[in-house]
Amino acid sequence: MNSLALLVRNPVIVLPGIIVGAVAAGAEFAVVTLALPDWLLLGAIYLVALLLALVQMAYVTGMAGAAWVHGRTQLRDGWDALTHRGVAAAGAGALLLLIGFCAAVLAPATLFVTVLAYAVFFIYTMAAVVIGGKAPIAGIVESAATALRNPLPTIGIVLLIAVIAALGGWLGTLAGRLSDVAGALVAGLLQQVIVAYASLVVAGEYLKLTKAPTMS
Numbered sequence: 001m002n003s004l005a006l007l008v009r010n011p012v013i014v015l016p017g018i019i020v021g022a023v024a025a026g027a028e029f030a031v032v033t034l035a036l037p038d039w040l041l042l043g044a045i046y047l048v049a050l051l052l053a054l055v056q057m058a059y060v061t062g063m064a065g066a067a068w069v070h071g072r073t074q075l076r077d078g079w080d081a082l083t084h085r086g087v088a089a090a091g092a093g094a095l096l097l098l099i100g101f102c103a104a105v106l107a108p109a110t111l112f113v114t115v116l117a118y119a120v121f122f123i124y125t126m127a128a129v130v131i132g133g134k135a136p137i138a139g140i141v142e143s144a145a146t147a148l149r150n151p152l153p154t155i156g157i158v159l160l161i162a163v164i165a166a167l168g169g170w171l172g173t174l175a176g177r178l179s180d181v182a183g184a185l186v187a188g189l190l191q192q193v194i195v196a197y198a199s200l201v202v203a204g205e206y207l208k209l210t211k212a213p214t215m216s
Contacts, residue, residue, distance in 0.1 A: 059081060131207065169187070
């Protein structure tokens with residue numbers, strides 16, 4: 001069974017992203033209504049967005065892992081992943097944020113090689129932490145080691161996700177030309193479908209490369 005078939009069979013995996021997106025929009029509106037200095041306002045919005053993104057990553061990764069192992073997933077799988085591996089996922093997310101910042105700073109001097117290396121070597125981190133049960137640093141190390149042992153399939157996954165994300169953005173832009181509201185809704189929905197699909201792709205490849213049992 002492939003990632004697309006699992007997504008079609010388990011459309012519920014898109015729902016957490018839609019909920020998180022709605023919560024993020026509501027939280028941003030609530031923060032904006034506060035009489036805060038601009039720097040504090042931007043910081044609050046960024047912090048809320050970061051926390052919600054980490055919640056979504058842990059939740060959807062847990063559902064993706066369950067889908068590959070059992071062929072089916074439900075919201076409870078994501079909740080179990082969040083409650084049992086949420087702290088570790090947050091730690092991994094913080095480390096990835098720091099590493100990503102360093103990669104971005106060095107990007108101009110390295111012709112963006114550091115950004116590509118970041119995308120390739122750390123793509124399995126959240127799967128290693130949430131599905132594999134690794135600690136944050138161990139998850140980062142396992143992700144890098146897995147990518148190093150399997151460079152071609154890993155680069156293929158990164159390129160696939162990049163192409164699909166670009167296609168989704170293009171379709172959202174087209175919808176936006178018809179209507180601002182329709183464009184926002186289509187773009188938002190496509191984004192969550194892409195996140196769910198990407199999570200399934202990464203989880204499936206991680207489980208395959210680490211020789212964990214999955215549904216055939």
